């Protein structure tokens with residue numbers, strides 16, 4: 001019976017770890033299986049590039065009233081605040097907007113009339129929640145709202161690139177629903193020790209099999225146990241199974257099911273979109289950007305979002321020179337294009353853009369190139385067990401036959417044996433984020449407590 005568990009959790013991202021951690025604490029016999037050779041999924045860190053850890057995937061805590069924030073507070077993880085999510089009304093003037101075609105850098109609170117029109121359209125997007133047209137995309141909506149063509153690229157950088165996709169793939173009604181979800185404290189925070197501290201917290205007493213890539217899940221009706229088979233032919237069985245793999249893995253059919261997934265689940269998987277994402281992280285020996293600049297949203301540019309790291313947020317290491325970092329966050333179609341470039345061209349593209357944004361006659365026009373030390377790239381499209389960034393509020397085609405949102409259907413358990421967590425299943429909380437993923441881990445934990453009361457857990461062998 002050594003390979004029989006109460007619950008097998010597939011995937012060791014934050015949703016799977018959160019769920020497994022809570023179940024294990026309650027006394028269930030839990031196994032987490034992970035295809036990769038490390039835990040964490042889309043939260044992953046590098047500890048060698050700078051004197052402080054660099055986040056290669058999920059980075060910010062979006063909001064001070066979130067589960068992630070509360071976890072950090074409870075466990076005394078050290079946080080620091082960065083740019084506000086409330087882009088247009090932030091009291092901290094640290095966000096800049098860049099109009100690539102005009103080579104113009106504008107502080108967000110000093111926006112011109114055209115940008116104000118865009119701001120108004122984006123801020124009022126949540127009003128579209130009752131829009132009966134589920135097929136309307138954000139590009140069509142902004143044109144209808146007479147947002148000037150000149151700033152549509154900026155709309156893409158501000159809004160759709162945050163959702164890791166493009167303007168014409170965002171469904172307006174779905175986006176409105178996301179924008180209406182609760183988040184009353186719009187501040188962004190980062191964990192000084194990195195998200196690794198959370199992974200360690202959840203995983204320290206969990207049983208985790210790495211390099212264990214699930215190929216097949218058998219929930220045949222009359223069998224009491226669910227059978228999970230790996231690509232290497234190993235088998236584990238459990239009373240309940242939780243699937244937390246990225247949406248793209250389900251779309252690509254990496255895991256097959258007996259019996260097949262219900263039609264509504266298949267349609268939900270097809271309807272929700274997930275595009276590409278990558279980061280270029282560059283290190284400099286000088287701070288060449290404007291003193292208060294933390295974030296630049298770059299319209300009509302290869303790198304749509306750039307944020308700054310290093311001093312004053314990071315502690316100085318005695319005897320070591322300061323390291324100033326720019327993170328290029330590239331998603332949607334730009335991520336596909338930059339992913340196809342050679343490593344030399346990728347960094348050249350980033351440096352050229354930074355030079356164009358911050359170059360002046362005083363600093364010699366090429367301040368980024370002149371102070372560049374080194375860089376690293378993490379391309380999530382090439383991670384074999386993720387293959388993209390995260391899900392986004394998608395267009396619902398008129399042929400979509402259900403009243404429920406596709407994310408709600410994706411979250412539905414099957415036959416009281418198979419449960420679904422992960423960022424794409426976030427229904428009441430924020431889709432796509434670390435926090436949303438954590439919340440889905442808690443949701444499935446609650447579902448399992450009802451489905452498999454602790455009195456029905458497997459009996460461990462009596463101690464001799």
Ligand SMILES: Cc1cc2nc3c(=O)[nH]c(=O)nc-3n(C[C@H](O)[C@H](O)[C@H](O)COP(=O)(O)OP(=O)(O)OC[C@H]3O[C@@H](n4cnc5c(N)ncnc54)[C@H](O)[C@@H]3O)c2cc1C
Pocket residue numbers: 010011012013014015016033034035036039040041042043056057058059060061062212213214215244245246249254255277278279380385386388389390421422423424432433434435437
């Ligand atoms: C570049 C980038 C930047 C981001 N920035 C932020 C941010 O600043 N703030 C924020 O809140 N969120 C951010 N996110 C999103 C956030 O990281 C994710 O939403 C969250 O980490 C997803 O967690 P998850 O548990 O749903 O999925 P994952 O972390 O993807 O976990 C799923 C796991 O399943 C494993 N798996 C896949 N196939 C199999 C298989 N067949 N068998 C077994 N295991 C399998 C995968 O290897 C993976 O470990 C970012 C994401 C990216 C990519």
